[in-house]
Amino acid sequence: METPFSFELLAQHGQARAGVFHTPHGDIPTPIFAPVGTKATVKGVTPAQLHELQSQLVLANTYHLYLRPGDELIAEMGGLHTFMGWDEPILTDSGGFQVFSLGDINAIDDEGVTFQSHVDGSLHRFTPEKAIHIQENLGADIIMAFDECTEPYDHAYNNEAMARTHAWAKRSKEAQTRADQALFGIVQGGIFPDLRAQSAEYIASLDFPGNAIGGLSVGETKAEMHEILEVVNEILPIDKPRYLMGVGTPLDIVNGVLRGVDIFDCVHPTRLARHKAAFTRTGRMNVSSAIYANDPKPLIEGCTCYTCQNFSRAYLRHLINQKEMLAGTLLSIHNIHTLLQLARDLREAIIDGTVEQYIERLGNQETIQLSN
């Protein structure tokens, strides 16, 4: 199928890349971080605030939206962009990860997966065709092939699941009927370099407009994650964007970009915010700590986000202690800004050829593992 999507590579520095993914709803500069709007809302943050944060890609979850309010309803309301009031690019996952992590699995076979909803126990069946049909109803700009997500440490099972994921990727592609959505394939294979290499070869051969790396950040060590990224990105085509699914601490983003990843998403910024924590450039701080009770400083000195420009640690701690809604909103704004800004800074450094200097300035090099 012909696609209106194209990836433009602007600069490379080692494995790190800076580019632009052109989509009908606007350009996506890469590297980029996508905030997660699970149920068609980035928790506690309005689309206007996301625009102010210069967010250019938002993720929504197919599994949740299929269950509530239903993909048919969202289609009837004009699709996700209209429904959630977001006119820039949206990415939906295939539902695979949530089916396997939240659903109560009744049966997995080569055809698809039968599961019970975590909401009400009702019985549902996802197949690659169904996952694509739902995502076509939702109408995001980037949609994902249906895949099987497993625990990462059993070679035999990962081999078997990978074979299904490959067959499902092909069927996902064949099921696609809309030309205005970019379908990405997903590389699986657990922590095993041999399986990951096979998977990257096969997924690359299907010639998707973009490729994703799934099944990471599920319990493996950082060293394992980095090795897999190096193996996979050595094989994935250079002229297609690479999306590392569900990964997004500041350090993960730095380490991912250094290994050739272009797109990241993660619930971390908003989830941490609801758990009273703020990102620093390379770590986090617990804002409810008594040490901030009368601290007039912003969360991070020099941070240009709305929260840091206007509020003190003392105020944010007060909001947290009083269980005020605004605490979650203001910490989410800061946390999302931190990852967006990190991706923007990395992009600029790649274009300028100043990646090493930038990482040195980040000042936490012992946890940033430079690839060879």
Next chain:
Amino acid sequence: METPFSFELLAQHGQARAGVFHTPHGDIPTPIFAPVGTKATVKGVTPAQLHELQSQLVLANTYHLYLRPGDELIAEMGGLHTFMGWDEPILTDSGGFQVFSLGDINAIDDEGVTFQSHVDGSLHRFTPEKAIHIQENLGADIIMAFDECTEPYDHAYNNEAMARTHAWAKRSKEAQTRADQALFGIVQGGIFPDLRAQSAEYIASLDFPGNAIGGLSVGETKAEMHEILEVVNEILPIDKPRYLMGVGTPLDIVNGVLRGVDIFDCVHPTRLARHKAAFTRTGRMNVSSAIYANDPKPLIEGCTCYTCQNFSRAYLRHLINQKEMLAGTLLSIHNIHTLLQLARDLREAIIDGTVEQYIERLGNQETIQLSN
């Protein structure tokens, strides 16, 4: 004490008035509605969103802030404006209403009130001097005299409490040390026109830069409230702003303005929002109702608020059903906008001499009781 505050009366139409209250943090056009930020935050709404709503006066509660995080801490952080990131006018109440409605009263005497905190049972004592001292620490632009709030139906007790309120008003004035805060007196007297008239005479005689009407919207009928407003505003000076405390449904605002009230505050807009309801121009709608499940219309057609300009009833209902934080924020924005816009429209109609036509357009005249 000389005050940098002054009230400019621009137009009158019957008892209804349009004016400007000049304060060091900016002009307050009247009639005006003040959203309530009990704990130094209008629940779920950022100061930037309040600016976008053209909110020009915000209320915060002395009782709550005294208990948590403490007025001394807020003073140390630079005062309420800096603490909550709001550079326009702020009004604090005296704590009186909350002491009597939330605190566990141990003793009321002519000197003050001893009560236990509703948070942790700790023992506290408020006197007029203490209430002023706390409000000077908080640093709002408009502060309130300490008063006794009673149930409104016992003439003998209201007479006794009113006498205390009068003595406390005088002591509040004498206790004031800051010239950059406008101290308002409060008229009490339950539902009894004779007591209310006495109270208005006495409070007016103290020559505060503004006067408030307390103890309404506490269970009396609308007809009783309207009669009291007519009695009191007949007596209160025309050249000082009049503030009707804690009152703020759309109809209450219309009926209050028609009886000479200039300033309103109420938790209604944000509280209703958290209870899934949206203001219509003269009533309310339950947005969680199944009838809105696939309704693509905005809450109110023609409404210019951010929520109505960008989101459907179907989306808002989805957010409510999924207990998403954004539901409270978006409904609060709509509800606050509705009352702010109503006050702005009334102001314009008073200036233009088109109050009757405006009220006819509101289209719910059976519940708007025009005063003579």
